[in-house]
Amino acid sequence: MTDRQTTRRAFVTALGALTAAGLVPRPATAAGGAPAAAPDAPRVARGLAPSPDDFAFEPGLVYLQTGSLGPTPRPVMERTMAAWKELELNPAAYGYGAHEIAMELVRAKAAAFIGCGKEEVVLTNCTTEGMNWVASGLTFTAGDRVLTTDQEHPGGRVCWDYAVRRHGVVLDVVNIPPGENDAQAIVDRFAKAITPRTRVLSFSHLLSSTGLRMPVAELSALARKRGCIAVVDGAQAVGGIDVNVKALGCHVYATSGHKWLMAPKGTGLLYLSDDLGKAVDPIALESGRGAYSASSGVCSIPSVLGLAAAMDYHTAIGTAKIEAYNLALRQRLFAALASVPKLRLVSPAAGPLTSPLVSFVLPDAVKSGDLHTRLRARHIEVKVVPGQWFNGNRISTHLFNTEQDVDALVAALKVELA
Numbered sequence: 001m002t003d004r005q006t007t008r009r010a011f012v013t014a015l016g017a018l019t020a021a022g023l024v025p026r027p028a029t030a031a032g033g034a035p036a037a038a039p040d041a042p043r044v045a046r047g048l049a050p051s052p053d054d055f056a057f058e059p060g061l062v063y064l065q066t067g068s069l070g071p072t073p074r075p076v077m078e079r080t081m082a083a084w085k086e087l088e089l090n091p092a093a094y095g096y097g098a099h100e101i102a103m104e105l106v107r108a109k110a111a112a113f114i115g116c117g118k119e120e121v122v123l124t125n126c127t128t129e130g131m132n133w134v135a136s137g138l139t140f141t142a143g144d145r146v147l148t149t150d151q152e153h154p155g156g157r158v159c160w161d162y163a164v165r166r167h168g169v170v171l172d173v174v175n176i177p178p179g180e181n182d183a184q185a186i187v188d189r190f191a192k193a194i195t196p197r198t199r200v201l202s203f204s205h206l207l208s209s210t211g212l213r214m215p216v217a218e219l220s221a222l223a224r225k226r227g228c229i230a231v232v233d234g235a236q237a238v239g240g241i242d243v244n245v246k247a248l249g250c251h252v253y254a255t256s257g258h259k260w261l262m263a264p265k266g267t268g269l270l271y272l273s274d275d276l277g278k279a280v281d282p283i284a285l286e287s288g289r290g291a292y293s294a295s296s297g298v299c300s301i302p303s304v305l306g307l308a309a310a311m312d313y314h315t316a317i318g319t320a321k322i323e324a325y326n327l328a329l330r331q332r333l334f335a336a337l338a339s340v341p342k343l344r345l346v347s348p349a350a351g352p353l354t355s356p357l358v359s360f361v362l363p364d365a366v367k368s369g370d371l372h373t374r375l376r377a378r379h380i381e382v383k384v385v386p387g388q389w390f391n392g393n394r395i396s397t398h399l400f401n402t403e404q405d406v407d408a409l410v411a412a413l414k415v416e417l418a
């Protein structure tokens with residue numbers, strides 16, 4: 001072990017001990033935070049959540065950051081913890097027995113949830129892992145081209161940078177400027193950028209930067225027509241909007257459990273369409289697509305079983321109902337933000353390209369990171385949009401958010417930006 005590893009291990013151990021002892025400050029309790037609700041305060045319903053007790057947020061927190069990490073509802077946490085406790089009764093017996101069988105049922109449930117066959121679904125740890133498997137499982141020759149956008153999250157982009165470095169692939173990039181709201185213009189830009197050497201079209205379903213909903217069905221049809229593979233980074237979509245991969249027509253769809261699906265952290269799904277055959281052939285799938293195989297090794301069994309509970313949670317409410325709710329709340333947010341001074345909204349105002357994500361640009365004098373810190377001090381959690389895109393923040397509205405959450409954010413922004 002190197003000195004650096006020893007030091008890091010010592011640091012992590014010490015940090016763990018401090019956290020357990022309550023000595024590391026918790027993020028949302030900065031000075032000036034909203035007063036915590038009294039323990040006996042009446043419990044209020046949270047949006048579409050079936051029970052007011054479903055979310056374990058610290059009192060007073062307005063959580064508008066599902067796009068980064070979703071909260072896990074109590075019923076999902078409880079099923080995850082129950083599975084973990086059961087596993088520890090006899091790890092080998094459960095892990096290679098009942099739980100392994102149950103994980104195959106999770107694949108079947110996931111297939112029904114996103115509209116494909118069980119054998120087309122692979123369990124992953126996250127979107128990034130799925131994208132990495134796809135890019136590393138394709139056979140490239142130098143000069144092959146991949147077409148993507150300038151708005152891809154690193155989780156959907158790094159894999160292609162790797163292909164450029166390792167295999168001499170050329171990356172072509174279509175621009176999607178903040179404020180874009182024209183599906184046909186996006187499709188036309190892609191069509192124009194495809195060359196005879198283009199092998200892959202890779203793009204997000206919902207852009208991490210502005211939340212714009214990409215015209216996935218049209219782009220997938222274009223890819224198929226031009227003999228390319230359509231790879232979709234769906235990290236921001238599944239759980240927040242209704243997703244049916246067959247209807248979208250893409251070849252590949254990677255998503256995370258721990259965002260809009262509100263599943264345990266470190267869960268994900270990868271759809272590999274049957275008609276890909278062996279075109280995507282990563283090492284991890286050498287021994288098949290089962291939850292546990294010789295080439296994939298052991299995964300976080302309780303988390304995978306919790307992922308099934310998260311899908312059940314969504315299905316019980318109804319995915320179409322969740323999407324309609326999230327979009328209605330985002331429309332309310334969008335309209336209210338229009339009255340906040342200094343903000344420039346860059347997400348689509350209305351129409352088919354909208355999603356439950358809304359982003360705004362700030363003037364240069366107001367740093368998005370500073371605004372984020374000040375909102376956190378008010379117990380409001382939002383995202384800082386990475387600087388390569390713009391100086392701004394992104395808001396997520398999911399099924400547990402309410403009109404009061406939206407109003408609290410808008411009121412806080414009016415004060416902070418006055």
Ligand SMILES: Cc1ncc(COP(=O)(O)O)c(C=O)c1O
Nearest residue numbers: 126127128153155156208235256
């Ligand atoms: C579009 C997009 N792709 C990929 C990722 C990475 O997700 P994960 O960390 O689950 O791999 C994110 C995370 O925010 C994202 O927004």
